[in-house]
Amino acid sequence: MSSISESSAPSNVNPTNALVLPNILYPVINQLDKSGYKDIQSDLRTTLFKLEEIYPGFSNTFLQSFINKETPLLSATMNMNELTLKLEKYCDKSPYYISLSRSEQEFQELNARSRSLKRILSRIPDDINEKRDFLETIKEIASAIKTTLDSVSNTYQYFKTLDGRQALENEKKEFIKYSKHFSNTLKAYFRDSNRDDVFIAANHLLIQTDYLLRTIKLYCETNTLDECLYPLLSQHQNHIKTVSSRYSSSSQQHNSRQSSTASNNRPNSSYDTNYS
Template sequence: MMTNEDAPTNVLILPNVFYPLLEQLDKNGYKDLQQPLRTMFYQLEDKYPGFSKSFLQLFIEKEPHIQQQQQPVLQNMNELTLKLEKYCDKTSYYLQGSEQEFHELNIRSKNLKRILSRIPDDINEKRAFLETIKEIASAIKKTLDAVSNTFQYLKTSEGRQALENEKKEFIKYSKNFSNTLKAYFRDSKRDDVYLAANHLLVQTDYLLRTIKLYCEPGNLEEYLYPSLNHYVKSQSSSYNNKYQNNNVRNSSAISGSGQHQQQRPTSTYDTTVFT
């Protein structure tokens, strides 16, 4: 069973490891196989959270030549999924509308995810890593500002509340990432940093998904977000009714209820938590 601790890495195994491999089937002439396999892996991950991670680990164990050649990279799944983020085509995750605010959010969120994916390379050199941390703090602030600019396109109070809740969740994991960095400079536990960064990758996708759900439901691809129904423990009925046919999580159950603000929300994230 997937726990809250390993959930972000398990969620990323499919889009960052398996889906790119399956896309190669199309390029190699096996066009009839990609979608059935993609659906099968998604359904297995949805029913048995952590299946994809276990399958990958078992495959590596059964292939000694892979284990010998790639073990330094593959032995840490948190690091692997984070590092692979910059190589994945995540076009389907981003907003397709022509609105300038959507375009800006796409750029800001892509940049944040790209910088986060550099962590495994930059963490080995303190000066480079400190510079990366500064870039991440700036990218988080810019992403939150870009999210705030999209509230005008969510026409229902339900949609605005859903995005506000998702934004609060993003801020929570941003601060968790900051605290993890502070702990890292005391205990040097890299894996904790990788896991915290994976949380931010997933939360960034959740922000985009919530906007797509209420602004571009026709562009919402079902199989991009595995095991989200296992990511939280409870759901509220109104938000769940909106999500249930798309197999997505209920962010309002995580962040709690609150009064809807009519004015456009502003960023409440303080980048000084990184210093």
């Protein structure tokens, strides 16, 4: 794996903030039509999304404040990092996946594998209390990460522009970085038993999977993306640009030094995509 994947610490943005909307509040908004409030669904959804983009963590803070006031007993025992992770398997996430209009096997395989990864990650809160079950879940997650990455690589042939391929490379690097972070967090968990760190690391992987799928949808589909599905996307994209720029600059300097020494005149490899 490249030096970027190993040395760059994951951003300090809490991934739970990006999951409160799609995993908790959006499903509630989607039920408003049954109560006669269908006409305000879209406006409410858009407003909450904009508030989250301007004030990261707004939805999380709003929801926890509401619960603190209305059900203080529940508030004392509720862990939002755990709740958003656990609810992933109950949410309709079909808009995140590649549409059936792309019937190529590579896209549908990617859908199946990424969906499986997210479903296994969402089992962590249920399995973490039983060591044997949790160890089995960890093995399944490692396998699902590898097969998802393989499926992502199989879609490169459908990217028609250099910008698209570079965008996917950047997202893939981020996914690998957070996969390594998740692995390191698990190692720490078996030393300190900090479950919350595991929930947060798993939520990071859920978000990174969504960003990977979004990039493929953006360059390989004609349908308009629903940007409200991706709270905190702007922060993620700014981070990607910063890291990509730093990496490009470092690579150029490295290549320049290599070109000045004939014995070291070899191309600079980008990164190893193997997850271990």
